[in-house]
Amino acid sequence: xxxxxxxxxxxxxxxxxxxxxxxxxxxxxxxxxxxxxxxxxxxxxxxxxxxxxxxxxxxxxxxxxxxxxxxxxxxxxxxxxxxxxxxxxxxxxxxxxxxxxxxxxxxxxxxxxxxxxxxxxxxxxxxxxxxxxxxxxxxxxxxxxxxxxxxxxxxxxxxxxxxxxxxxxxxxxxxxxxxxxxxxxxxxxxxxxxxxxxxxxxxxxxxxxxxxxxxxxxxxxxxxxxxxxxxxxxxxxxxxxxxxxxxxxxxxxxxxxxxxxxxxxxxxxxxxxxxxxxxxxxxxxxxxxxxxxxxxxxxxxxxxxxxxxxxxxxxxxxxxxxxxxxxxxxxxxxxxxxxxxxxxxxxxxxxxxxxxxxxxxxxxxxxxxxxxxxxxxxxxxxxxxxxxxxxxxxxxxxxxxxxxxxxxxxxxxxxxxxxxxxxxx
Amino acid sequence: xxxxxxxxxxxxxxxxxxxxxxxxxxxxxxxxxxxxxxxxxxxxxxxxxxxxxxxxxxxxxxxxxxxxxxxxxxxxxxxxxxxxxxxxxxxxxxxxxxxxxxxxxxxxxxxxxxxxxxxxxxxxxxxxxxxxxxxxxxxxxxxxxxxxxxxxxxxxxxxxxxxxxxxxxxxxxxxxxxxxxxxxxxxxxxxxxxxxxxxxxxxxxxxxxxxxxxxxxxxxxxxxxxxxxxxxxxxxxxxxxxxxxxxxxxxxxxxxxxxxxxxxxxxxxxxxxxxxxxxxxxxxxxxxxxxxxxxxxxxxxxxxxxxxxxxxxxxxxxxxxxxxxxxxxxxxxxxxxxxxxxxxxxxxxxxxxxxxxxxxxxxxxxxxxxxxxxxxxxxxxxxxxxxxxxxxxxxxxxxxx
Numbered sequence: 001x002x003x004x005x006x007x008x009x010x011x012x013x014x015x016x017x018x019x020x021x022x023x024x025x026x027x028x029x030x031x032x033x034x035x036x037x038x039x040x041x042x043x044x045x046x047x048x049x050x051x052x053x054x055x056x057x058x059x060x061x062x063x064x065x066x067x068x069x070x071x072x073x074x075x076x077x078x079x080x081x082x083x084x085x086x087x088x089x090x091x092x093x094x095x096x097x098x099x100x101x102x103x104x105x106x107x108x109x110x111x112x113x114x115x116x117x118x119x120x121x122x123x124x125x126x127x128x129x130x131x132x133x134x135x136x137x138x139x140x141x142x143x144x145x146x147x148x149x150x151x152x153x154x155x156x157x158x159x160x161x162x163x164x165x166x167x168x169x170x171x172x173x174x175x176x177x178x179x180x181x182x183x184x185x186x187x188x189x190x191x192x193x194x195x196x197x198x199x200x201x202x203x204x205x206x207x208x209x210x211x212x213x214x215x216x217x218x219x220x221x222x223x224x225x226x227x228x229x230x231x232x233x234x235x236x237x238x239x240x241x242x243x244x245x246x247x248x249x250x251x252x253x254x255x256x257x258x259x260x261x262x263x264x265x266x267x268x269x270x271x272x273x274x275x276x277x278x279x280x281x282x283x284x285x286x287x288x289x290x291x292x293x294x295x296x297x298x299x300x301x302x303x304x305x306x307x308x309x310x311x312x313x314x315x316x317x318x319x320x321x322x323x324x325x326x327x328x329x330x331x332x333x334x335x336x337x338x339x340x341x342x343x344x345x346x347x348x349x350x351x352x353x354x355x356x357x358x359x360x361x362x363x364x365x366x367x368x369x370x371x372x373x374x375x376x377x378x379x380x381x382x383x384x385x386x387x388x389x390x391x392x393x394x395x396x397x398x399x400x401x402x403x404x405x406x407x408x409x410x411x412x413x414x415x416x417x418x419x420x421x422x423x424x425x
Numbered sequence: 426x427x428x429x430x431x432x433x434x435x436x437x438x439x440x441x442x443x444x445x446x447x448x449x450x451x452x453x454x455x456x457x458x459x460x461x462x463x464x465x466x467x468x469x470x471x472x473x474x475x476x477x478x479x480x481x482x483x484x485x486x487x488x489x490x491x492x493x494x495x496x497x498x499x500x501x502x503x504x505x506x507x508x509x510x511x512x513x514x515x516x517x518x519x520x521x522x523x524x525x526x527x528x529x530x531x532x533x534x535x536x537x538x539x540x541x542x543x544x545x546x547x548x549x550x551x552x553x554x555x556x557x558x559x560x561x562x563x564x565x566x567x568x569x570x571x572x573x574x575x576x577x578x579x580x581x582x583x584x585x586x587x588x589x590x591x592x593x594x595x596x597x598x599x600x601x602x603x604x605x606x607x608x609x610x611x612x613x614x615x616x617x618x619x620x621x622x623x624x625x626x627x628x629x630x631x632x633x634x635x636x637x638x639x640x641x642x643x644x645x646x647x648x649x650x651x652x653x654x655x656x657x658x659x660x661x662x663x664x665x666x667x668x669x670x671x672x673x674x675x676x677x678x679x680x681x682x683x684x685x686x687x688x689x690x691x692x693x694x695x696x697x698x699x700x701x702x703x704x705x706x707x708x709x710x711x712x713x714x715x716x717x718x719x720x721x722x723x724x725x726x727x728x729x730x731x732x733x734x735x736x737x738x739x740x741x742x743x744x745x746x747x748x749x750x751x752x753x754x755x756x757x758x759x760x761x762x763x764x765x766x767x768x769x770x771x772x773x774x775x776x777x778x779x780x781x782x783x784x785x786x787x788x789x790x791x792x793x794x795x796x797x798x799x800x801x802x803x804x805x806x807x808x809x810x811x812x813x814x815x816x817x818x819x820x821x822x823x824x825x826x
Contacts (some may be wrong), residue, residue: 008513018698026692027635031544034702042494061491083484088470090462091680094441109509127528130713143432162710234428265428279492280717291427301435308438309563312531316681349667377686 017139019395038158051394055412058396059405060210061279062244065409070342074334078324085304087320087386092313094304096125100319103326104285108239108253109272115260123287124209124307125314128279129240129271130159132286136236136267137167138306139288144234146199153177153189153203155400157210157238160203175403177212182368184214184379190227198232199372204259206268208374211402215245215373221255225262231246235264240271247334247343249275264329265289272322274375275339281318300338346375349408356417364424377403385423393419434703439559440799455795456813461611461745461776462680466810471743473678475735479725488721493714494706497526499807501720504727505686509654509671512558516661523701524686525708526715529679530641530672531560533687537637537668538568539688539707545635549598554578554590554810556801558639561604570815575603578613583769583781585615587758591628596620599633600796607640607669608653609775612803616646616774622656626663636665648744650676650737666690673723675776676740682719684707747776758816765825778804786824794820 036044041059064070095101095370105116105123126132140150144231150164153176161171167371175188196202204224209215215359216224228235237256259266265288272283290296307313325331347370354366367379381389381401389395395416398405408416443459445565465471481515485826496502504523506517516522527533541551551570553561554577575597576589597603605625610616618627629636635706638657644650660667667690689704708714726732755767770778782790782802790796796817798804809817 026595026696028544028689028691028696028700030527030546031696031703033699034706037705059492067493071487071489073491079484083480086472088472089476089679089681091460094427094438126713127716134711143429145431147652162706166707166710207540210583228665273492278490280490280714281717282712282714290429295427295429295432298432299429299435301437302432302440305435305563306567309531309560309567310535310711311528311683312560313526313681313683315683315719317718318716368670402778 001255004253012389013338015358042398044366045390046396049396052398053393053415055407055410055416056396057407058398059403060274060406061272062089062277062375063409065345065411067407067409067412067424070277072335072338074325074331075277075321076339078321078328078331079333080138080326082320089316092316092319094307094313096314097316097319097323099327100125100323101285103323105287106286107326108242108256108268108285110250110253110257110258113257113260114210119293120291120296121286121287121289122296122303124300124303125319126269126284126286127311127314128270128273128282128284128394129238130163130270131282131314132271132284133160133163133238134167135286135307136269137164138168140201140234140267140373143302144201147197147201147234148385149197150236151196151198151200152204153205153209154348155211156203156205159240160269169201170332173208176209177214177378179380182378183371184216184220186216186220190223193227193231194343195232196231196233197198200233200234202228203236203238204255206237206242206256208376210240211400212378212397213374213376214253214378224258225264228305229262229264234267235259236267236269237250238269240269241274241374242270243336243339244343246360247347249339260289265291270380272318276322276325276335278318278321279323282315283318290331297343303385318404338384347367349360349405350377352410352413353405353408353417357421358416360417360421362421362425375404375406377405379403379420381424388423389419393422397417427430433610438706438795441704443797443799446791450797452795454813454816456797456808457819458796458798458808461675461805461807463675463776464810465602466812468744468812471678473736473739475726475739476722477734478735479729479732482729483721483723490717493526493717494713495708496701497715498720498724499537499716500527500728501526501724502686504724505671506688508650508727509643509657509669509686509688511654511658514661516690520692521692521697522688523697523704524688525701525704527670527684527687528715529674529683530639530670530713531564532683532715533670533672533685534561534564535568536640536687536704536708537670538565538570541602541637541668542569542576542636543707545602548598548635551602551604551637552597554606556611557604557606560812562640569678570602573601576656577610578615578779580781583615583618583779584772585621586672587621591624591725594625594628595632597632597653598809599632599656601634602637602655603634604637604639605656607638607643607644607657608671608776609646611641611775612801613775613779613801614773614775614777617656619659622659626660626665630663630665632692636660637670638669638818639670640677641670642675642775643671643742644676644737645741645760647761648741650740661690666692673719676814677726677736679719679722682722684719684723711803719825747806750806750814752815753811754809754818757815758822761818761822763822763826776805776807780804780821782821782825789824790820794823796820
């Protein structure tokens with residue numbers, strides 16, 4: 001600093017005087033302290049806990065069998081390839097990295113999909129799944145004048161609600177989870193959907209429903225597709241776990257592809273946070289399936305106009321990694337193996353969890369733990385039981401009894417089963 | 426029957442549209458003076474060496490890719506705030522501000538706009554300088570605010586309309602939001618002088634306006650990061666509790682990595698905590714948490730002494746080249762025989778220059794000389810090189826003589 005000490009002192013006096021001026025009149029006096037995020041709040045509490053046996057089954061990020069974050073080897077290889085190219089850091093187009101968007105849509109729809117061949121869809125790169133959903137919500141709010149209503153399954157991912165609400169839509173719900181069976185309330189869902197007013201938006205979780213892990217079976221999806229078409233609803237698919245649910249990317253995208261075949265011109269959000277472990281790089285895609293190429297061009301132009309005043313253009317690094325993996329045959333193959341391994345480990349943990357509960361002597365029916373799919377499991381535990389698990393066993397999960405199976409390892413599954421048996425026997 | 430039959434084809438982005446037209450042009454002498462991205466003296470994109478070094482450091486650490494917190498990388502936020510406010514800032518010492526990592530400058534401005542829209546209920550009006558960066562308008566409008574303007578640029582002098590600005594600012598209704606470009610005004614390159622900033626600050630305080638600074642060029646304007654942040658720091662000393670958007674797109678060349686910060690200066694630490702909690706609630710349903718890569722690079726540079734000094738040299742190098750190109754352009758215009766007063770080209774600062782050219786003249790430059798710029802006569806000086814400055818001067822002289 002080039003100022004003299006007397007200048008510094010004067011400035012300091014000034015700031016003291018102005019401190020008092022401002023103290024009397026502040027812009028943000030009325031701003032209330034907001035509640036902590038329910039999911040991220042779990043991790044904060046976990047971090048403060050000093051119990052060596054503590055388990056964080058809150059946030060949905062994959063852990064390996066040592067409980068450590070896992071960076072995929074195909075990701076490391078892609079990074080090395082990218083670094084070697086010494087690419088510049090020029091702005092991406094508003095809609096993102098073109099090679100990424102193309103590969104992203106091909107992954108979801110299948111490379112031979114009629115929609116892609118005819119060019120009648122537009123896919124843009126987004127800030128992971130949340131960014132994709134919000135761009136979609138904003139788009140619907142601006143252009144889907146026929147209805148303000150968005151129907152979410154009950155329950156749904158907590159963040160869906162503020163995403164659509166802050167975008168100006170109204171939230172409604174359709175029955176989905178049956179707490180009695182810890183499974184899919186198929187009858188309830190069909191019943192509610194049959195009453196949804198025409199042209200409303202309906203959000204469907206493509207696979208590995210969050211938070212319940214309960215997915216419809218193919219024949220159930222088919223009935224839902226027919227009914228949704230009859231009700232003339234606008235389908236918005238949220239696919240955050242393609243490959244991560246069953247271990248097979250085509251199987252996990254089956255519902256999306258079938259709906260398109262049945263003639264639904266869907267909206268689709270994709271995330272690469274989990275299936276490529278790219279969480280913090282924020283990689284995702286948003287797709288609008290249109291009537292034809294001309295409509296896709298109009299929609300694209302409006303998406304760009306919408307995005308430019310939110311963040312101008314998306315972050316390049318994660319998209320380059322995902323694009324490199326999707327477009328380099330050996331890396332793509334390696335990725336498929338790694339995502340299957342992650343899915344398989346989850347499935348193994350579900351099985352071990354149930355067998356350990358039986359070993360503990362639990363007489364409850366834990367069938368749902370192995371029937372549910374994906375990262376999460378809706379245990380069926382009540383809030384009081386969840387509270388006990390936190391306080392007495394330092395096992396952290398969200399209040400709704402949702403556990404992230406990714407946080408379970410062969411080393412701690414026994415402790416988990418013991419604790420859950422203790423609070424449910 | 427289609428869902429999107431009523432969706433109209435939208436107009437192309439005025440700035441990005443220039444680059445698209447440029448790409449289609451086959452003239453070997455073509456020049457792209459549209460978009461504001463720095464170019465070296467060979468006309469090539471420039472990745473700073475401190476950035477490459479930071480990347481190598483980061484890669485060697487084999488870090489994971491876990492989600493950042495909603496407010497971003499803590500180390501980045503701290504360094505970002507210190508860069509703007511200065512390490513001795515009373516605001517930082519008393520912890521009465523909150524800085525969150527954002528998606529570059531645009532993301533920062535939009536978060537700020539959304540925050541104002543939700544919590545600054547005493548006024549809906551945001552006053553922009555006339556002219557301002559084109560994207561400011563849809564940012565605030567889409568966030569639900571109303572746009573108004575105060576005089577700023579004087580086309581008669583190609584300079585600052587100080588009297589007009591004071592006059593307009595003195596009439597702005599109390600508690601309105603006023604947007605100020607901290608340095609290197611975009612698109613004009615015209616900045617107030619320190620004594621003019623002082624008067625503006627006094628009038629703004631008298632009118633009880635909420636100040637929102639947009640600082641996208643710290644270091645890039647004069648070559649000196651403290652000098653470029655002077656207005657922001659002065660306003661804080663004068664007691665304005667500002668909102669501040671920062672971008673590292675230009676000054677660290679991190680354009681596509683999307684690195685920025687948004688700061689709210691509050692009455693005290695307790696208020697800063699309340700504001701922070703609400704910023705997180707606002708951000709979570711937009712993008713959950715920000716991208717990690719660029720923030721790690723910026724944070725590494727700012728907190729590693731040798732990288733930070735290299736960076737300060739490199740950002741000064743970029744600013745100096747821009748200043749040199751301004752001087753060469755004017756020299757060449759005189760050599761061409763132009764009798765116009767081109768002093769403003771040298772007086773203006775930063776990446777952009779408001780040439781004073783009329784739309785018809787801009788059109789001729791594009792059609793006859795393949796020199797591309799935005800219709801308002803704004804050129805990105807960063808696109809000028811010692812190799813093409815002569816051609817540019819020649820072309821401009823042709824359309825203005």
